[in-house]
Each structure stands twice: as structure tokens, then as C-alpha cells.
Amino acid sequence: MHGASSHAASVIFGLSPLLVSLVVFVLTYAVIVTEKINRSIVALLGAGLMILSGALTQAEAFAGVDFNTIGLLTGMMVIVSITQKSGVFQYVAVWSAKKVQAKPWPLLMMLATVTALFSALLDNVTTVLLVAPVVLLITDALKLSPYPYLFSIIFASNIGGTATLIGDPPNIMIGSAANLTFNDFIVNLAPIIVVIFALTLVPLFFIWGRKMHASDEDRAQVLAFNEIEAITDWRLLKQALAVIALVIVGFVLAHPLKLEPATIAMFGAALLLLLRALGKDGETQSHETHKTFAEVEWVTIFFFVGLFIVVAGIEKAGALKWLADEIVTLTGGNYKATAMIILWISAVLSAVVDNIPFVATMIPVIQSMGATFGADHLMPLWWSLALGACLGGNGTLVGASANLVVAGFAERAGHPIRFLPFMLMAFPLMLMSVGVSAVYLYLRYL
Amino acid sequence: MTIASIAFSPARCVSSDTPLSEVAQRMVTERINHLPVCEGGSYVGMVDVGSILGVVAPTGLPDLKFAGDMLGVLTSHTRDLARKQVKDVVTRDTPAVPENCPLPEALLLLSKHDCPLAVIDAAGQVKGMLSSRGVLAYLLQQAGA
Numbered sequence: 001m002h003g004a005s006s007h008a009a010s011v012i013f014g015l016s017p018l019l020v021s022l023v024v025f026v027l028t029y030a031v032i033v034t035e036k037i038n039r040s041i042v043a044l045l046g047a048g049l050m051i052l053s054g055a056l057t058q059a060e061a062f063a064g065v066d067f068n069t070i071g072l073l074t075g076m077m078v079i080v081s082i083t084q085k086s087g088v089f090q091y092v093a094v095w096s097a098k099k100v101q102a103k104p105w106p107l108l109m110m111l112a113t114v115t116a117l118f119s120a121l122l123d124n125v126t127t128v129l130l131v132a133p134v135v136l137l138i139t140d141a142l143k144l145s146p147y148p149y150l151f152s153i154i155f156a157s158n159i160g161g162t163a164t165l166i167g168d169p170p171n172i173m174i175g176s177a178a179n180l181t182f183n184d185f186i187v188n189l190a191p192i193i194v195v196i197f198a199l200t201l202v203p204l205f206f207i208w209g210r211k212m213h214a215s216d217e218d219r220a221q222v223l224a225f226n227e228i229e230a231i232t233d234w235r236l237l238k239q240a241l242a243v244i245a246l247v248i249v250g251f252v253l254a255h256p257l258k259l260e261p262a263t264i265a266m267f268g269a270a271l272l273l274l275l276r277a278l279g280k281d282g283e284t285q286s287h288e289t290h291k292t293f294a295e296v297e298w299v300t301i302f303f304f305v306g307l308f309i310v311v312a313g314i315e316k317a318g319a320l321k322w323l324a325d326e327i328v329t330l331t332g333g334n335y336k337a338t339a340m341i342i343l344w345i346s347a348v349l350s351a352v353v354d355n356i357p358f359v360a361t362m363i364p365v366i367q368s369m370g371a372t373f374g375a376d377h378l379m380p381l382w383w384s385l386a387l388g389a390c391l392g393g394n395g396t397l398v399g400a401s402a403n404l405v406v407a408g409f410a411e412r413a414g415h416p417i418r419f420l421p422f423m424l425m426a427f428p429l430m431l432m433s434v435g436v437s438a439v440y441l442y443l444r445y446l
Numbered sequence: 447m448t449i450a451s452i453a454f455s456p457a458r459c460v461s462s463d464t465p466l467s468e469v470a471q472r473m474v475t476e477r478i479n480h481l482p483v484c485e486g487g488s489y490v491g492m493v494d495v496g497s498i499l500g501v502v503a504p505t506g507l508p509d510l511k512f513a514g515d516m517l518g519v520l521t522s523h524t525r526d527l528a529r530k531q532v533k534d535v536v537t538r539d540t541p542a543v544p545e546n547c548p549l550p551e552a553l554l555l556l557s558k559h560d561c562p563l564a565v566i567d568a569a570g571q572v573k574g575m576l577s578s579r580g581v582l583a584y585l586l587q588q589a590g591a
Binding site: 141 | 507512
């Protein structure tokens with residue numbers, strides 16, 4: 001391989017830095033894929049080995065961590081953790097069910113739309129964690145099978161999350177690495193996501209929608225739900241909505257204000273924590289603050305930290321530059337073909353393995369391609385990666401964390417979602433969404 | 447001082463494949479909240495009225511004030527108890543105690559698990575249930591209160 005960087009002769013046993021970093025990288029990813037050990041533990045161990053082996057110094061390791069991504073994730077986690085205590089997710093789900101008179105097919109479309117919107121602006125997993133139980137309750141009351149509804153919210157959460165910078169962790173990582181703003185994602189991805197979302201509902205109507213029926217008596221039960229009662233803390237709701245609105249405005253104006261997303265998200269989180277603390281005694285403030293921070297998914301945050309360091313290790317050794325060159329050679333230097341390859345490979349891989357390690361690895365690869373294709377032609381590659389990595393999560397039950405959360409609820413409710421039946425329907429639908437994305441990329445950028 | 451001196455409540459085990467509807471009916475009729483579960487004649491755990499209500503109630507939501515009385519859903523779930531079995535809700539980490547269990551040990555277990563303890567013989571067969579009320583009554587008697 002070419003492109004080995006100039007390491008100091010400090011790698012363990014005097015071995016090749018490229019070899020050492022690749023071994024650590026492959027081992028780390030392989031163990032993550034097997035899911036035998038918690039992925040965060042594996043990522044941190046891999047990161048530690050990168051430094052201990054001499055492939056990276058500690059300073060280089062820290063420099064490899066994208067703290068903009070970490071800050072944005074953490075800030076949004078705090079905001080969502082506090083917001084969900086107000087009951088707003090349940091309120092919107094019940095309100096939307098009543099809005100369509102609890103008629104089965106409009107109900108499915110409405111709940112899917114609500115899930116997609118929440119997922120676009122907030123975290124996918126929290127969205128489905130809070131919407132899925134309401135879905136189960138409503139379908140129970142209507143004496144309908146919850147399967148079509150749960151299937152739809154899985155798809156909606158992954159599709160919706162693709163639309164914005166903050167909707168899905170891969171987008172956060174890509175946005176940070178490629179200096180893409182919130183507005184860039186809205187302008188470039190949101191339009192096609194709306195189309196994909198609508199198109200996805202079409203086959204669902206023909207498979208399930210036409211046959212759904214609920215009696216007037218059962219619908220009356222749902223219509224008797226009082227969504228106002230779902231709000232448990234009105235003061236908190238107003239505070240949370242105000243902060244979320246401020247944060248989104250901040251994202252929209254980030255470029256002229258010269259602010260990074262992490263700053264906006266963390267400031268929003270701090271502001272919401274402050275608003276919540278106002279008027280409370282010290283002990284209560286301390287207790288609530290501790291509780292909120294305890295609800296941040298530190299396991300996920302440290303997974304990202306470990307992963308960034310592992311990828312930094314092989315990037316420093318030159319492996320990713322080599323990979324980028326090989327891909328360019330394979331496509332004959334054709335960036336259109338490269339964009340399509342990235343789109344489809346990202347989608348298929350993301351359906352079966354965690355998309356975050358894949359995206360973390362692909363980011364420096366695409367950055368390296370800038371030398372060949374020129375900075376102007378990198379944009380389609382970034383959008384290919386974002387679309388493929390996010391939409392691919394719909395392909396199987398293990399494609400995204402939100403899928404597994406919904407499957408867990410379904411299991412406990414006595415309506416298990418089995419891997420193969422789900423995949424037999426979901427994979428073709430996912431391929432359809434990626435196909436539409438391919439056409440969009442070709443027409444718009446290539 | 448062991449629990450042998452304390453009166454146990456009589457207890458008939460239920461098996462893991464007993465329908466929950468049957469267990470629920472029995473709990474209501476006999477006014478009891480807990481029943482020991484046995485497999486192959488040996489004690490394996492406890493089923494309680496709270497676990498059965500947990501099957502009837504919708505799950506996963508922090509509160510259900512918005513849902514009104516939901517009587518239709520709740521009665522439908524109650525009818526569904528006939529299709530569920532004890533093994534779906536049995537709590538397996540509830541310990542049993544031997545007839546010669548020291549009283550302080552039994553008190554500790556009662557306070558820790560907040561449910562009656564199954565009293566078993568050497569063969570693991572349930573001889574009765576030791577309740578907190580039963581222990582309290584004994585202690586009050588001993589204290590001459």
C-alpha cells in the first residue's frame with residue numbers, strides 16, 4: 001500500500017504503523033459486529049490499543065475526536081431527556097389520532113408523519129420509545145393489529161431522521177466533517193425525504209391499509225382520550241418548546257452567526273436546565289440535574305469517542321487515503337459512479353451492521369477523494385453517504401437502534417416482530433427508497 | 447429461634463402452565479395476593495396479583511391520565527388472561543425458606559422482598575406461606591403486647 005504517513009519509530013515492537021492500526025481497527029469492528037461485548041467497551045478498548053501500541057499519541061487521539069459531533073449529540077440528548085418529561089410526545093400522538101377520527105388508515109399515516117417529524121428534529125430512539133406505547137394503546141382500543149403501525153413508525157423514524165442535520169447520528173458526523181449546515185441538509189435532503197416518505201406509504205396502503213377497519217364504538221374509545229391530560233408539566237412544556245425553537249433558529253442561522261452546532265445544542269441544553277432549576281431549592285436542583293445528566297446516553301457518547309480514535313489511527317497510518325485511491329481507481333476516476341457506489345454500499349451495509357462505524361470510516365475516505373475529484377464534486381458523495389447510511393437502517397430489524405426498540409415493545413405487547421418476516425417486507429422497501437435517492441442524486445448533482 | 451413456631455398460611459401451589467384467569471379467580475375468591483409456583487413439585491417462584499394486573503394494564507407509558515377509563519380495553523385484556531400462563535409472569539427470584547429458618551433471617555427476607563415467603567421442606571415441597579402479618583402477630587404475642 002502507498003501513502004503511509006511518517007510515524008515516529010514508536011510503534012510497539014517496531015512493527016509497521018499501518019499493520020498495527022489495521023489490526024486494531026479490524027479487530028475492533030469485528031467484535032462490534034458480533035455484538036458479544038457491548039460496543040462502547042470494544043470501541044474504548046480499541047482506542048486504548050491505538051494509543052498503547054504507539055499508532056497514535058494521546059494528543060493525536062484527542063485531536064481525532066470530533067467534539068462538535070459529541071457536543072451536538074450530548075446537547076440534544078439533554079434537551080430531549082427534559083422535554084419528554086412534559087408528555088408532549090404522547091400529547092401529539094393522541095392529538096393526531098383524534099384529528100383523523102381514529103380511522104385506521106389515516107391513523108397510520110398520521111402516526112407515521114408525527115414520528116417522522118419528531119425524528120427529524122429530535123432523537124429517533126426517544127421518539128419511538130414514547131410514540132410506540134401510544135400506538136399500542138390506540139391499536140388495542142381499536143382492536144387492530146399493531147404490526148402495520150409499528151412497521152410504519154420504524155420506517156418513519158429512519159426516513160424522518162435522514163432529513164436534517166440533527167435527525168440521525170450519521171448526519172451529525174457528516175455535517176461536522178464536511179462543514180454542512182442545518183440549512184444544507186434541509187435544502188438538499190428534506191425534499192427527497194418527503195417524496196420517499198410519501199412513496200413508502202403507497203405499498204403499505206396496498207398491503208394493509210385497504211383492509212383496516214375499526215368499529216364506530218371502538219373509535220369512540222380513542223376519541224374519548226383527552227390529550228390535554230397527557231401533558232404532565234405545562235411550565236416545562238413551554239420552556240422546552242421555547243428552547244427547542246431557539247436551538248432550531250440557532251441551527252438555521254449558524255452560518256451567518258459563525259456558530260457550530262455543538263455550541264448551539266449545548267447552550268440550549270444549559271438554558272433548559274437553568275429554566276428548569278429556577279425557583280427550586282438547591283437540593284432539588286441538584287437532584288434533578290443529576291437525574292437529567294444520568295439520562296444522557298453516555299454509553300453512546302463514549303462509543304463515539306472510542307470510534308473516532310480508532311478511525312483516527314488508521315487514517316494517520318494512511319489506510320483510508322489508500323482506500324480512497326482504490327475506490328477512485330475502481331471507478332476510473334468517475335465521481336458519478338463513486339457516488340452511486342457509496343450510496344448503495346452504505347445502504348446495504350447499514351441494513352445489517354451499525355451505520356455509525358461505517359460512516360466514521362467513510363468520512364476520511366471521502367475527504368481524501370477531494371484531491372482527485374475536487375472539493376466541488378464532494379457534495380454528491382456526502383449526500384450519497386447520508387442517504388445510504390440513514391435509509392439503509394430500514395432494511396432489517398437490526399439496521400437501526402429505533403427498530404430494535406419498537407421490536408422490544410411489540411414483543412412485550414404480545415405481537416412480536418420477527419426478523420425474517422420484517423426483512424422480507426422492509427428490505428425491498430428500503431431498496432426502493434435508495435433507488436429513488438439514486439435518481440434524485442443523479443438528476444440533481446450528477 | 448426459628449420460624450417453626452410461627453403459624454404458616456396454607457398454600458396450594460400453582461403450576462407454571464396454569465392459565466392466569468384461573469389464578470386470578472382464585473386470588474379473588476380466597477382473598478390472597480400471592481401464590482407459590484411449583485414445577486415438578488418443587489418451588490420455583492411466586493405469582494402475585496400485581497403481576498397479573500400488569501398484564502391487564504397497558505405498558506410503556508409514564509402515565510395514562512389521558513386515556514380515560516379504558517374499560518373496553520381493560521376488560522378485553524382481562525378476558526385474554528385465559529390465554530396467558532403463570533410462567534409469563536412468575537417472579538423467580540423470590541426465595542423460599544426452610545422450616546428451620548432462623549427468625550431474624552426470615553424477617554430480613556420478608557422486608558427485602560415485600561411478599562410472603564414460601565416455606566419448603568427438605569424435598570423442596572411447599573408446606574405453607576410465611577407472611578409479615580404472621581410474624582408480627584407472633585412477635586406481639588411474645589412481647590406480651
